[in-house]
Amino acid sequence: EVQLVQSGAEVKKPGESLKISCEGSGYKFTHYWIAWVRQMPGKGLEWMGIIYPGDSDTRYSLSFQGQVSISVDKSIDTAYLQWSSLKASDTAMYFCARLTTTTSPFDPWGQGTLVTVSS
Amino acid sequence: SYVLTQPPSVSVAPGQTARIACAGDNIGSKNVHWYHQKPGQAPVLVVYADRDRPSGIPERFSGSNSGNTATLTISRVEAGDEADYYCQVWHSSDHRVFGGGTKLTVL
Numbered sequence: 001e002v003q004l005v006q007s008g009a010e011v012k013k014p015g016e017s018l019k020i021s022c023e024g025s026g027y028k029f030t031h032y033w034i035a036w037v038r039q040m041p042g043k044g045l046e047w048m049g050i051i052y053p054g055d056s057d058t059r060y061s062l063s064f065q066g067q068v069s070i071s072v073d074k075s076i077d078t079a080y081l082q083w084s085s086l087k088a089s090d091t092a093m094y095f096c097a098r099l100t101t102t103t104s105p106f107d108p109w110g111q112g113t114l115v116t117v118s119s
Numbered sequence: 120s121y122v123l124t125q126p127p128s129v130s131v132a133p134g135q136t137a138r139i140a141c142a143g144d145n146i147g148s149k150n151v152h153w154y155h156q157k158p159g160q161a162p163v164l165v166v167y168a169d170r171d172r173p174s175g176i177p178e179r180f181s182g183s184n185s186g187n188t189a190t191l192t193i194s195r196v197e198a199g200d201e202a203d204y205y206c207q208v209w210h211s212s213d214h215r216v217f218g219g220g221t222k223l224t225v226l
Contacts, residue, residue: 035215037162045154045162045205047215061214095161103209105152107173109161 002026004034004096004110011116012086019082020113022096029077030054033099035106036070036081040092050099051079059102086117121210123218130224137193139221141206144187150209151189153182155202156220162205166191193223201225 007021022034036048049060053072060070069082081094094113097106124142131137141151151169154162164173166182169189179194193200206218 044220045156045207045217047217050215097162103150105164105167105207106154106162106215107164107167109163112161 002098002108004098004108006094006096006110006113009114009116011118013119014086014088014117016086016117017082017084018086018115019080020094020115022079022081022110024077024079024098027098030074033102034072034079035097035099036068036079037095037097037106037109038064038092039095039112045095048081048094050102053077053079086115088117088119090115091117121208121214121216123206123208123216125204125206125218125221127219128222128224130226131193131196132226133196133198135196137196137200137223139191139193139204139206139223141189141191141218142187143189143208143216146187146189146208147185149184151182151184152207153180153191154205154207155200155223156205157202165204196223196225198225 003025005023030053033050033052035050038046048064049070051058051070053074058070072079096110153166156162165176165180169184170182181192183190203220205220210216
């Protein structure tokens, strides 16, 4: 069974750094793209960026370019989403999802990681 | 930037047919994917490439796409279909665009 398992909920203060993870299993991790999607409280879905674990080719939504960093450790089949300095407006649920190609649908999705940033 | 517009809400009685529209400029030239998301859960793909269903998704879910509107149709609606539904396309410049979402209420 193809699965994406994300790291647990985080509570952080503004200005702190954070790295959340997404571990793939049940398939060849390096052969599929991983995407990150944000969902702010009570709001819709926003695509943030994608990474190809095979060669670390990374592409960002213009809305998130420079705001976050996406990386991968293919030795442990894990992708990451990272912030160097969190803001209260980063409070959201973050999902990872798999894509077969850059234009294919997101399927499946991880269970989500809730990030809360509050002083 | 490319914009997908969905109605905020659709209501339907059990056993009836729900239609959820997704409007975008010349969306008929793109592949449209649909997801549902139940409260507290991750989104799930229900229709891809306009009209195909992933394994495990009931035949009651179907899609169409033409001109400036794509439509997700749910036949014989059940209480368990109540969820938020999102359309999504890939647009040039590596933009993966989501619609704003439609809350389906089963009366």
